[in-house]
Amino acid sequence: MKTIKKIVITGGPCSGKSTMLNLIENTFKEKGYKVLIVSETATELIRGGISPLGGKENMFIFQDYLLNLQFKKEEVYEKAAAEMDADKIIILYDRGLLDNKAYVSKEEFEVILDRFGTTENELIDRYDLVLHLVTTANGAEEHYTLANNAARSESLDDARKLDELTMNAWVGHPRLRIFDNSTDFEGKVERVLKEIYNDLDEHMPTGTIRKYLVDVENIDIDSIINTSEKMDIVQHYLKSSNPNMERRIRQIGNGENYSYYYTEKEKVNNHRTFRREKKISDKLYLTYLSEIDNQLFTIIKTRHCFVYENQYFKLDIFNNDKKYGILEIEATDQNGTILLPDFLNIKADVTKDSMYSNYEISKRNYVGK
Secondary structure: OOEEEEEEEEEOOOOOHHHHHHHHHHHHHOOOOEEEEEOOHHHHHHHOOOOOOOOHHHHHHHHHHHHHHHHHHHHHHHHHHHHOOOOEEEEEEEOOHHHHHHHOOHHHHHHHHHHOOOOHHHHHOOOOEEEEEOOOOOOOHHHOOOOOOOOOOOOHHHHHHHHHHHHHHOOOOOOEEEEOOOOOHHHHHHHHHHHHHHHHOOOOEEEEEEEEEEEOOOOOHHHHOOOOEEEEEEEEEEOOOOOOEEEEEEEEEOOOOEEEEEEEEEEEOOEEEEEEEEEEOHHHHHHHHHHEOOOOOOEEEEEEEEEEOOEEEEEEEEOOOOOEEEEEEEEEHHHOOOOOOOOOEEEEEOOOOHHHOHHHHHHHOOOOO
16 A cells, blocks of 8 residues: 655754755665655745845745745645655655745735635645754754855844744644754754654664675675665765864765765764765765865765565675675664574674774775775
8 A cells, every 4th residue: 555654844944954854865765665855945946036035025925936836846746656656655845835834924824825725724734744853043053054055044043033933833733743952963863763753653773783794705686685775876985174074975876866965974982973964966976076085995885775574674785895795784672683684694793893884994995804
């Protein structure tokens, strides 16, 4: 039976929406979901030259334009999802229609909705889950910045007010969830993913990743693994002025369609922790290639994602090492005991061996020690 989940990611300025969207997309694509992202309409209009600046009347007109375009975009994505040959589909909305209520008076918003022949209750019913990310201007002020969005111009106080207005716009939705800055961003990500797993009625991984060295020499992986997802990954490490900051770009695809990502990780207490990731254009990806760190080898690998005994595994086969691959599983509460695939020749548990991280492999250009 086909299931289509409609999830809104919203929040105040500089709340981590863009990074969160990318992480959700990557996480659930690897789980076998088809993930569609409806981009933020306001930013599209502003970057395209249609601006709300110039007074209250202009904001009212801008919201009318915005809803007009957003209704059409959502209709296209939902129609496409219904017609796709996929059983598990997630539509992620970078802001939903009710976000626009935060920018005009209640009376003005009712006038706009009347033009489209709809009501607030009907807008609420369009989405299964609404996840509000609180702005870093409230509780993580040191991370608030205007640098990563040309359409953003709010001060700290303005960001806090807009965050509250946006949050209140969704009050009444039965599945509104709010994620504050009481943890670091990794904690925020974990809480968001847990909420989505719950909504999908799936078990949330514990975050404990187990890694195994696998002998893949002289075997045909495609013939022995019934993959739910297979992807080619090219990963370049970039120069960094900060010795504790790891910078990388990745190309991920299946031979026809490719996505591109920029990621930063910071080394703290001898452990690399995630800092930020964003989806980038193919043009920006090509620009970043000029910053490649030539002291490190490019990681080129094929990732096979599959389920064995109700456990979700990822097997990476590296182009520069035809003998060994790396098998990973992120354990869930039900995976206290891991049942390893009996059709793979597993040589060793390398979970605690940093030599098998991608970064370390890029230093020596082969997997096995």
